[in-house]
Amino acid sequence: MTRLTRFVRTTAFKLSLLYVAVFTVMSGVLLVYVSESTEDLMSEQVVQSVDAELKGLSDVYVRGGIRDLVETIDDRTRHPDASLYLLMDFSGNALVGNISRLPTIVLEEADGGLRRVRYTRLGEGTQEIERQAMVRTFELRGGFRLLVGRDLGDQLRFSNLLANALRLWLVVVVVMAVITWLFVSRRVMKRIDDISASSRMIMNGDLTERLSLAGTNDEFDRLAVNLNDMLDRIEVLMQSMKDVTDNIAHDLKTPLTRLQTRIETALREASSEEGYRGALESTLNETDHLLRIFNALLRIARVESMAPGSVMEPTDLKRLVAEIAELYDPLVEDEGGRLETHIPEGLTAVCNRDLISQVLVNLIENALKYGRPDNGEIVIRLSAKEKDGRVDLTVADNGPGIPDKDLDRVMDRFVRLEESRSEPGTGLGLSLVKAVARLHGGDLRFKNEDVGLSARIDLAPVAPENSRSGHGEGQSGQAGQPAGN
Amino acid sequence: MLRILVIEDDPEAASYLVKGLSELGHTADHAADGQNGLQMALLSSYDILIVDRMLPKLDGLSIVQELRREGNHTPVLILSALGQVDDRVKGLKAGGDDYLPKPYAFTELQARIEALARRPKSANQVETTYSVGDLTLDRMAHSCRRGETEIPLQPREFRLLEYLMQHAGQVVTRTMLLENVWEYHFDPQTNVIDVHISRLRGKIDKGFETPLLHTIRGAGYTIRDAAH
Numbered sequence: 001m002t003r004l005t006r007f008v009r010t011t012a013f014k015l016s017l018l019y020v021a022v023f024t025v026m027s028g029v030l031l032v033y034v035s036e037s038t039e040d041l042m043s044e045q046v047v048q049s050v051d052a053e054l055k056g057l058s059d060v061y062v063r064g065g066i067r068d069l070v071e072t073i074d075d076r077t078r079h080p081d082a083s084l085y086l087l088m089d090f091s092g093n094a095l096v097g098n099i100s101r102l103p104t105i106v107l108e109e110a111d112g113g114l115r116r117v118r119y120t121r122l123g124e125g126t127q128e129i130e131r132q133a134m135v136r137t138f139e140l141r142g143g144f145r146l147l148v149g150r151d152l153g154d155q156l157r158f159s160n161l162l163a164n165a166l167r168l169w170l171v172v173v174v175v176m177a178v179i180t181w182l183f184v185s186r187r188v189m190k191r192i193d194d195i196s197a198s199s200r201m202i203m204n205g206d207l208t209e210r211l212s213l214a215g216t217n218d219e220f221d222r223l224a225v226n227l228n229d230m231l232d233r234i235e236v237l238m239q240s241m242k243d244v245t246d247n248i249a250h251d252l253k254t255p256l257t258r259l260q261t262r263i264e265t266a267l268r269e270a271s272s273e274e275g276y277r278g279a280l281e282s283t284l285n286e287t288d289h290l291l292r293i294f295n296a297l298l299r300i301a302r303v304e305s306m307a308p309g310s311v312m313e314p315t316d317l318k319r320l321v322a323e324i325a326e327l328y329d330p331l332v333e334d335e336g337g338r339l340e341t342h343i344p345e346g347l348t349a350v351c352n353r354d355l356i357s358q359v360l361v362n363l364i365e366n367a368l369k370y371g372r373p374d375n376g377e378i379v380i381r382l383s384a385k386e387k388d389g390r391v392d393l394t395v396a397d398n399g400p401g402i403p404d405k406d407l408d409r410v411m412d413r414f415v416r417l418e419e420s421r422s423e424p425g426t427g428l429g430l431s432l433v434k435a436v437a438r439l440h441g442g443d444l445r446f447k448n449e450d451v452g453l454s455a456r457i458d459l460a461p462v463a464p465e466n467s468r469s470g471h472g473e474g475q476s477g478q479a480g481q482p483a484g485n
Numbered sequence: 486m487l488r489i490l491v492i493e494d495d496p497e498a499a500s501y502l503v504k505g506l507s508e509l510g511h512t513a514d515h516a517a518d519g520q521n522g523l524q525m526a527l528l529s530s531y532d533i534l535i536v537d538r539m540l541p542k543l544d545g546l547s548i549v550q551e552l553r554r555e556g557n558h559t560p561v562l563i564l565s566a567l568g569q570v571d572d573r574v575k576g577l578k579a580g581g582d583d584y585l586p587k588p589y590a591f592t593e594l595q596a597r598i599e600a601l602a603r604r605p606k607s608a609n610q611v612e613t614t615y616s617v618g619d620l621t622l623d624r625m626a627h628s629c630r631r632g633e634t635e636i637p638l639q640p641r642e643f644r645l646l647e648y649l650m651q652h653a654g655q656v657v658t659r660t661m662l663l664e665n666v667w668e669y670h671f672d673p674q675t676n677v678i679d680v681h682i683s684r685l686r687g688k689i690d691k692g693f694e695t696p697l698l699h700t701i702r703g704a705g706y707t708i709r710d711a712a713h
Contacts, residue, residue: 291588299671326641327667330680358671365675429674 016181023177024170031166038162042155046134047114053083053148054136061140069146070096083150084119084133090143099147113137116152132156191220195227207235240304248297252290259286296428303355303435311352312440317391318343320353321382324360335368337378347384349391349459355436356393356459362429363395363455371397371453390442396454407446433457487511487532487602492522492548493564494540502535505591506598519543523551531559532602535594538565538576546579553580560601564589573670592656592704599655615650618697618710620689622650631689641666642685649698649708658705682706 061069073085077098086097102119115137118130135149191214198211210231211224266279325341332339364380372378381396402410410430430444433455437444442458489511493499499515506513514531516522519540526534526548534552538545549561563581565572576584582604583597615622619632627643629636638646645666649657659678663669682698690696698708 295586323667327669327677327681330684331675331677334680354670357669361671361673365673368675 013185016178016185019181020174020177024174027166027170027173031163031170034166035159035163039155039159042158043134046150046152046155049083050114050134050136050148050150054138054146057085057146057148058138058140061144061146066095066142066144069140069144073097083148084121084135085149086147088145088147095144097147099149102147117149119149188220195220195224199227202231207231207238237305240301248294252293255286255290255293259283259290262286293428296432300428300432300435303432303439306439308439308441311355312350313352314348315351315353315356317347317349317351317384317393318345320351320356321360321384321393324357324364325382328361328364332364332368332378332380335378337368337372337380339364340379340381342381342383344385347386347391349393349440351440351459352436355439359433359436359457360393360395362433366429366455367395367397367399367453370402371399373398373452374400390458390460392456392458394454394456396449396452398452401448401453402446404448407448410446487598488530489513489533489535489598490516490522490526490529490531491535492516492519492526492540492545493535493537494518495537498537502594505595509595517541519545519548523548526552526559527555527557533598534559534561535598536561536563536581538563538572546576546581549576549580560604562594562597562601590704592701593658593660596656596658596661596705600652600657600661603652603655615647615653617650617653617708618695620650620697620708622646629689631693636688638688642681642688645681645685646689646708649706652708654707654709656701656704656707661705 057069057072060072070087073087073096076082077085077096082098084097084099086099086102087095089095098121100120102117113136115135117133117135119133119135120130132152133149134152135147137145137147139145195211198209202209210228213221213224215221262279262283266276266283270276270279321341321343325339329339360382364382367380368378371380379398382394383396384391384393386392434444437457440457440459442460445456447454447456489506491499491502491506491513493502493515494517496517499517503513503515514525514529516525520542522536522540523543536545536548540548543551545563545565549563552559552561560582561580562583562585563576564585564587565576566587573584573586582601585594585597613623613625615624620629621631622629622643624647629638629643629646645662648662648666660672662678663672682700686696686698690698695710697710698706700706
């Protein structure tokens with residue numbers, strides 16, 4: 001019951017019903033049209049041949065009188081497949097012909113009109129068969145009446161044949177349509193049921209489950225692929241949420257415990273106002289540090305969960321880098337170094353100005369802290385070039401570099417290499433750079449060059465078509481839009 | 486003295502704010518939820534509204550939107566635990582005048598409130614020339630002179646000085662400078678702003694008797710005539 005009701009309610013069923021109905025009506029119309037026009041055509045042929053014979057026979061009568069007419073008709077009736085003839089005198093006696101038993105009205109009204117009649121043919125032995133014919137009756141001079149007709153047997157047989165063929169065709173077509181649509185709708189239902197079942201399973205908690213593909217690349221496969229992509233994205237987001245909570249739990253505990261210890265120590269040991277003041281000042285510093293970590297973590301999490309399309313717009317990289325260089329030039333100079341930029345004119349990329357600027361700032365500040373060569377001035381090089389349809393943005397220094405084994409590790413959260421522990425910092429700067437690079441569809445890569453260390457991120461260049469899709473909001477390139485916030 | 490309305494649901498944060506503002510000599514009222522806050526803002530005239538973003542009954546952004554719809558243009562500073570770039574844009578779009586992510590230093594809040602209160606009410610009130618002591622900045626001619634001496638400035642230095650002079654006598658924080666002069670909405674770890682300030686100081690104060698550009702420890706900078 002439920003299965004049947006469900007089936008009847010499906011779109012596929014309704015569609016197939018509609019399809020069969022439309023098809024039946026159209027086939028019916030076609031059938032009627034074809035049989036009617038065939039019939040018309042054949043009747044026309046009959047009329048023409050009857051008219052031709054009548055004319056010929058009346059000519060014979062005019063030229064040779066009744067005797068010649070009788071002879072001609074007698075002659076013609078002997079041919080196989082002869083037309084129908086009947087010649088009567090004024091009193092209604094048949095003189096010659098091959099018809100018997102004709103409705104009398106046909107003979108009485110000898111007005112030349114065309115009639116369809118039932119008759120019985122003479123000269124076929126004792127067996128008398130009732131047939132249909134098309135006849136015309138004429139009155140000749142002298143009170144004679146002449147009937148000429150054509151048997152409709154062939155025509156009727158042909159019509160019946162056609163009608164039967166068309167009816168059979170109609171039945172076959174409808175049956176085939178029903179079968180096909182039943183099959184299709186069953187398949188469609190099964191695919192939809194599969195997708196529903198999988199989604200229920202996923203909703204119940206198994207986020208690793210994916211919809212299966214039939215491999216036919218039809219619209220169901222495309223739907224499944226899109227849904228799977230969506231699930232992948234959701235899984236990544238959930239994982240990153242989990243990572244952030246884990247990190248917060250793990251890494252904020254250390255400074256919080258330190259804070260607690262300091263307060264407890266102060267309460268236990270401090271006796272003077274200066275003692276308390278000192279303890280409060282150090283706890284304030286500790287909370288500042290905590291808040292910085294917290295903000296950095298939140299920012300990374302936010303970047304990781306952003307929808308790329310919503311925050312990016314085509315940006316002039318030369319200008320972006322020049323503005324950052326202008327901000328940092330004096331600082332680098334004061335540190336006894338040099339900041340160089342090498343950006344080709346007119347190089348643009350789809351990116352978020354604020355985030356990419358922060359990436360450059362983090363990398364420059366990193367270079368300033370750790371990229372100083374043992375002797376001489378530090379040179380920080382900001383460069384960008386287009387390569388294989390991507391834009392490579394590189395920040396390089398001329399410092400000692402980092403051990404090869406640590407190249408990937410430095411990007412992880414809270415990882416600070418031994419040498420850097422003494423420097424202030426949260427250990428989150430490069431994680432943010434990496435998150436921003438990922439948001440832009442690229443990645444962050446470190447490399448020890450011949451001299452110094454280079455950090456490279458790659459961005460999508462401005463594509464000719466969809467480049468305008470990013471909604472910009474002033475300088476920060478930011479807005480809520482369909483991709484979703 | 487300013488009349489300030491604080492719309493904030495956390496009682497501790499609110500009393501901290503009200504107390505801090507009172508100590509600065511302002512009059513501060515407090516509303517604990519969005520509806521109440523909106524009514525108070527509409528009924529009495531305040532110089533500044535400090536609105537928390539997440540509030541019971543009516544959220545901060547809706548309060549601002551409602552106020553602006555009613556034709557009320559009191560400057561609004563939005564406070565929010567949501568400090569990300571896009572939240573900030575949403576806040577300003579809703580009609581907020583400034584956006585301060587929580588947690589914030591009180592000095593930062595103070596500096597921003599004073600900047601908001603001094604904001605010209607309409608465009609034709611914008612001055613074309615700023616002057617502090619014997620330092621004048623002509624915004625039309627893009628020139629700067631101190632006494633009789635013409636001081637050449639780079640474009641960014643000009644904007645930096647322009648912003649400082651626009652808020653002459655008030656404390657301007659590093660974050661405010663980074664936001665308004667450079668249009669970046671993140672905090673660098675290093676003292677990059679300090680270096681720019683010290684260069685500017687080298688141009689406008691060096692060789693003159695009274696320094697005008699002062700560093701306020703733990704807060705930011707201010708430009709003012711020592712005589713005042």
